Amino acid sequence: MRIVLVGPPGAGKGTQAQFIASHLSIPKISTGDIFRANVSGGTELGRQAKQFMDRGDLVPDEVTIAMVRDRLAEDDARDGFLLDGFPRNVPQAETLKKILSSDFDARLDIVLELVVDEDEVVRRLSGRRTCERCGRIWHVDFDDKRDDVCDDCGGHLFQRDDDKEDVVRHRLEVYQEQTAPLVQFYADEGILKGIDATGPVEEVTKRALDELRPLER
Ligand code: ADP
Ligand code: AMP
Numbered sequence: 001m002r003i004v005l006v007g008p009p010g011a012g013k014g015t016q017a018q019f020i021a022s023h024l025s026i027p028k029i030s031t032g033d034i035f036r037a038n039v040s041g042g043t044e045l046g047r048q049a050k051q052f053m054d055r056g057d058l059v060p061d062e063v064t065i066a067m068v069r070d071r072l073a074e075d076d077a078r079d080g081f082l083l084d085g086f087p088r089n090v091p092q093a094e095t096l097k098k099i100l101s102s103d104f105d106a107r108l109d110i111v112l113e114l115v116v117d118e119d120e121v122v123r124r125l126s127g128r129r130t131c132e133r134c135g136r137i138w139h140v141d142f143d144d145k146r147d148d149v150c151d152d153c154g155g156h157l158f159q160r161d162d163d164k165e166d167v168v169r170h171r172l173e174v175y176q177e178q179t180a181p182l183v184q185f186y187a188d189e190g191i192l193k194g195i196d197a198t199g200p201v202e203e204v205t206k207r208a209l210d211e212l213r214p215l216e217r
Contacts, residue, residue, distance in 0.1 A: 007114030114197035
């Protein structure tokens with residue numbers, strides 16, 4: 001199955017992506033994770049992306065699209081994938097459609113929109129912690145993670161630089177201006193499903209899987 005998750009920063013895309021992708025045995029492809037790995041690895045791609053990420057702006061389309069095209073060409077993505085954080089604007093969505101059609105003779109099956117209000121998103125982002133070893137996402141309050149240690153693997157938890165208050169505010173503006181129009185784009189394509197992304201993580205996962213079940217072969 002070929003799935004895209006959309007929703008504002010902090011909606012829970014990464015959190016849900018890890019469960020949904022594992023349930024369906026498809027790779028989770030997070031452009032934010034790939035950029036962050038390149039920044040920490042000191043690669044040329046990381047160098048190009050960092051200045052935009054630090055400000056909370058989108059990395060230019062040509063850089064992002066080339067990266068996604070390469071990732072989609074890997075073997076594990078041939079029969080399905082879950083995209084988290086891509087596409088992030090209408091030109092990226094149009095290019096994705098062309099790549100899937102020309103390189104794979106395929107199309108997206110479904111786009112899940114995680115619907116949550118802005119106050120909740122700010123609460124979620126201000127307490128977000130990520131495991132530097134396994135990538136698992138936690139929340140200081142909701143998961144009671146005072147010790148900065150990952151319960152899954154024992155790795156150290158860190159706070160993302162772009163989760164600071166002023167950058168968060170800018171990322172939310174970027175979402176409204178550039179990413180929110182994707183909701184209409186995919187509604188017009190007839191593949192958009194909105195799900196209520198409030199409440200416990202497991203309930204949101206259940207709502208997502210309920211939408212995906214009719215598409216499972
Ligand atoms: P996104 O990938 O959309 O930016 P994340 O998955 O990283 O969002 O989630 C942002 C923060 O919100 C994390 O700290 C995560 O633990 C927390 N979170 C995710 N889903 C929920 C939920 N249903 N209820 C409470 N907190 C959540
Ligand atoms: P995320 O982890 O999805 O919150 O993304 C973190 C940052 O990576 C964003 O604020 C952007 O700077 C960059 N980024 C991630 N995905 C994209 C994308 N599809 N297009 C442009 N920039 C992106």
